[in-house]
Amino acid sequence: xxxxxxxxxxxxxxxxxxxxxxxxxxxxxxxxxxxxxxxxxxxxxxxxxxxxxxxxxxxxxxxxxxxxxxxxxxxxxxxxxxxxxxxxxxxxxxxxxxxxxxxxxxxxxxxxxxxxxxxxxxxxxxxxxxxxxxxxxxxxxxxxxxxxxxxxxxxxxxxxxxxxxxxxxxxxxxxxxxxxxxxxxxxxxxxxxxxxxxxxxxxxxxxxxxxxxxxxxxxxxxxxxxxxxxxxxxxxxxxxxxxxxxxxxxxxxxxxxxxxxxxxxxxxxxxxxxxxxxxxxxxxxxxxxxxxxxxx
Amino acid sequence: xxxxxxxxxxxxxxxxxxxxxxxxxxxxxxxxxxxxxxxxxxxxxxxxxxxxxxxxxxxxxxxxxxxxxxxxxxxxxxxxxxxxxxxxxxxxxxxxxxxxxxxxxxxxxxxxxxxxxxxxxxxxxxxxxxxxxxxxxxxxxxxxxxxxxxxxxxxxxxxxxxxxxxxxxxxxxxxxxxxxxxxxxxxxxxxxxxxxxxxxxxxxxxxxxxxxxxxxxxxxxxxxxxxxxxxxxxxxxxxxxxxxxxxxxxxxxxxxxxxxxxxxxxxx
Numbered sequence: 001x002x003x004x005x006x007x008x009x010x011x012x013x014x015x016x017x018x019x020x021x022x023x024x025x026x027x028x029x030x031x032x033x034x035x036x037x038x039x040x041x042x043x044x045x046x047x048x049x050x051x052x053x054x055x056x057x058x059x060x061x062x063x064x065x066x067x068x069x070x071x072x073x074x075x076x077x078x079x080x081x082x083x084x085x086x087x088x089x090x091x092x093x094x095x096x097x098x099x100x101x102x103x104x105x106x107x108x109x110x111x112x113x114x115x116x117x118x119x120x121x122x123x124x125x126x127x128x129x130x131x132x133x134x135x136x137x138x139x140x141x142x143x144x145x146x147x148x149x150x151x152x153x154x155x156x157x158x159x160x161x162x163x164x165x166x167x168x169x170x171x172x173x174x175x176x177x178x179x180x181x182x183x184x185x186x187x188x189x190x191x192x193x194x195x196x197x198x199x200x201x202x203x204x205x206x207x208x209x210x211x212x213x214x215x216x217x218x219x220x221x222x223x224x225x226x227x228x229x230x231x232x233x234x235x236x237x238x239x240x241x242x243x244x245x246x247x248x249x250x251x252x253x254x255x256x257x258x259x260x261x262x263x264x265x266x267x268x269x270x271x272x273x274x275x276x277x278x279x280x281x282x283x284x285x286x287x288x289x290x291x292x293x294x295x296x
Numbered sequence: 297x298x299x300x301x302x303x304x305x306x307x308x309x310x311x312x313x314x315x316x317x318x319x320x321x322x323x324x325x326x327x328x329x330x331x332x333x334x335x336x337x338x339x340x341x342x343x344x345x346x347x348x349x350x351x352x353x354x355x356x357x358x359x360x361x362x363x364x365x366x367x368x369x370x371x372x373x374x375x376x377x378x379x380x381x382x383x384x385x386x387x388x389x390x391x392x393x394x395x396x397x398x399x400x401x402x403x404x405x406x407x408x409x410x411x412x413x414x415x416x417x418x419x420x421x422x423x424x425x426x427x428x429x430x431x432x433x434x435x436x437x438x439x440x441x442x443x444x445x446x447x448x449x450x451x452x453x454x455x456x457x458x459x460x461x462x463x464x465x466x467x468x469x470x471x472x473x474x475x476x477x478x479x480x481x482x483x484x485x486x487x488x489x490x491x492x493x494x495x496x497x498x499x500x501x502x503x504x505x506x507x508x509x510x511x512x513x514x515x516x517x518x519x520x521x522x523x524x525x526x527x528x529x530x531x532x533x534x535x536x537x538x539x540x541x542x543x544x545x546x547x548x549x550x551x552x553x554x555x556x557x558x559x560x561x562x563x564x
Contacts, residue, residue, distance in 0.1 A: 040427055051416045051450035058420015061405075062428075082447075085410055086417060090399060 001157040001192070002030050002099045004135035008142040009067065010034050013041065019146060020059055024052050024070035030099075030159075031069065049074050053082035053094070060092035065146065072100040076117040076153065088124050088151045095145055101131060101155035101191050102239025103279075106288040110278045113288075114155065118190075119244025121153050122217050128152040128173065129217040131246075133194030136165040137177070137214045144171050157192040164198050164212075174220030176227060182209030186231035187296065190216050190246040193237045196289070200296050216246050224253050225262045233268045239294060240273055247271030272296065301506050304374065305335035309535050310562050311370035311383060317555045319387035321395055325532040325545035327367035329470040329503070330437060333528055334371045336509040337435065346377045349403045355432050358418045361439035361468065362397035362408030369393055369401065377403035412445025414438070415465065419451050422463040422523075430462075433517065437466045441473025444482050455523040456495030463523040464516040465496075468503065470532040472543050487527055496525045503528025536561050 010033050013019040020041045021034050035042040041064075045052035049070060056066040068075050075096050076083065087094045098114055105112035121129055130145065130152065132138040138156060145152045169177065176188065180201060186209035189197045194212045201208050211227055213219075228234060234254075236247035250269065257263040274292045283291065308331045316324040337357060338344075344354045359368050366386070373380045378401065385391035392400045396409030408414050418436040425432055442448065455463055469487070471478050478484050491498040497519050501508040509528070516524035532546070533539030536558045550558055 043423070045454065046450075048450035048454070050412075050447040051419070051454055054413060054416020054447070054451065055420035055423065055454070058417040058422070059424050060420075061417070062421055062424035064424065081410060082413065082416070085407070086413055089407060 001132060001135050001138040001161050002159055004138040005097065005142050005154070005156055006030055006034055008139045009146070010037055012143060012146040013038055016065065016146065018063055018065050020064040020066045022052055022056055022066060022068050024049050024068070024074055026070050049078040050082050053079040053096070054086055056094045057082070057086040057090065057092050060087075060094050061090070065093045065095070067095045067097055069097045069099070072098060072105055072112040072114045073117060074098075076114070076121065080120060083121070083127075083151070084124050088126050091126060091150060093149050093151075095152045095154060097154045097156065099156045100158050102193075103285045103288045103292070104158040104192065106285040107282045109282075110280060113279065115240050115274055117153075118155065118216065118238075118240050118246060119248070122244060122249065126151055127217065128215065130215045131155040131191035132214045133189060133191060133212040134161055134164040136163055136169055137171065137212065140169040140171040141214055144173070148173070155191055161192055162195055164194055171214055172220070174215055174218045175223045176211040176213045178209070179212050180208070180210035182231075183207050184231065185209070185233045185235060186211060186227065187235045187237055188213060188246075188250060189237045190214070191239055193239055193294065197237055197296060213246065216249050219249060219253050221253050221257055222262065224250070225257050228254060228257070228263060228267055231267070233270070235270045235272060235296065237272045237294065237296065239289065242271060242273035242275055245273055247273050301335045301339045304339050305332050305506075306562060307374055308335055308367055308370045310559065311374065312366045313536070313550070313555065313558050313562065315366045315370065315383060315386045317550050318384070319395070320549045321366070321387055322547045322549065323363045323366070324549070325472070325539060325542065326361060326364040326439060326468070326470065328534045328536065328539065329530040329532045330361070330364060330468040331367050331534065332504045332506060333437060333466055333468065333509060334367055336506050336513065338371050338375055340510055341513045342435070343432070344403070346375050346403065349377055353430070353432055355435065356405050356418070356421050357435045357437070358406045358408070358414040359397050359437050360408055360411065360414035361437065361442060364439070365395065365397040368397060368404065372401065372403040411439070411442035412447040415448050415451040418463060419455050419458075419460060422455070422460040423458060425462050426458070426460060432462070434463045435466065436463070437468060439473070440467060440469045440471065440478055440484060441481070443467070443484055452491070452494050452496070459521050460523045461519045461521055464513065465523065465525040467525065467527045468530050469527050470530045472532045472541065472546065474546060476543065491525045491527070495522060497522040498525050498527065500527045501529070503530035504534055
């Protein structure tokens, strides 16, 4: 996903001279194509994420569309107040990019488990939150957000994620993507859980539907409503804490839809997410996901 | 309005006193300590057109110690960035004049109130100015207490590395922070040596002496390789004798009697 992101960012930057990339001393063997192509629009801010985000704000005030890039919790939790107060309150065109969403860096331990940031960021006004499910989604999200003014967060996986979608996508803000048309039960995923859900449904020859949500904020509630109406049961699956994350966002949207009359009744919703715990043993991403109960 | 910077500073102090008194607000001590710095900046140094405060070529001034906003609001109103009459709404229901610096106010670049934010943003603006060969200069005024914030030291490390000579940092060094003196809470001295060791051109002045303020800012403009820091030794509550160097006036709002006495002193 990170390779798809950087390749697409280079493409966008060719056409848009205002795109600027700042890294927090990370991105070795990934960001060089951008750095070499656009040295005047590249900066390594050092291991200093608060300053990196403040600098991004200053550059954005001068008209740049600034991408900050680091791994796991460093570009988000470490500088959450700069994101809230400098970037979002001033409505600046800063896109925060984290590689290693969820348990992508599983064996590195909780320091590198990015499993709370969606919830923390989701409560900040005005920020768009994206978590692409495969490299095709990552590419489309990069294009979309490069051309959409305002604060945004992009949660990427790591590297080597398989491609799920067969064609290039045109992602719209807040709209889910139908991956498998099914009956009865429908699985909603965000981020890199897409591959697991896709394989699980196909391997077991289930008749379930599958939707990927590359953007979890804002959600297009009417689009959610259309999907929900077609299924008896919804299962949300995310590599994030149960509280405040993707499943919570879906539940909130459904509740609002029932409240305003768009939905006649509240469908059954099962949320699969991390149950308020840290996982402090080593293991592969798949192993840690299973330990955390992220299985259908 | 055209005033010498010393007369201007007196007008700012009177306006600050009225704002804090009428709103029963806090932070008058830190507003008065930086008043002379603002008076010189806005009357003699900054190139900002009050009628066109978003002009792309303007100098940028970022007040990091947002709690001392009364002095900046008074300065901007006295310089016609917005009507003086607006000041009477300070901190009242529905007013744009929040009691921490708000970017919704004409002339204010950045909202501040959480400490340790503005210097990084100033570095970003300075970097953009450097890379685009812009002529504007960037000024950031921080309190001494907020140098406790690690984020400031990230920025202090950054600016010399990138040779941000278009950046001037001013430290309002009044030696008193929120819950004690600087020496009691977290020592900053030798501050001059710290900045020098980080690679800054470091100047040290009496932050109430307008000639020294003016000449140090002029020297900063001549620097071509390093960012400049001006460590301005100031007095918390400067200009009102019973407020000077008193921690109490980080919080306290004057009573009617104290207000009358303070006005008398400022008009002398």
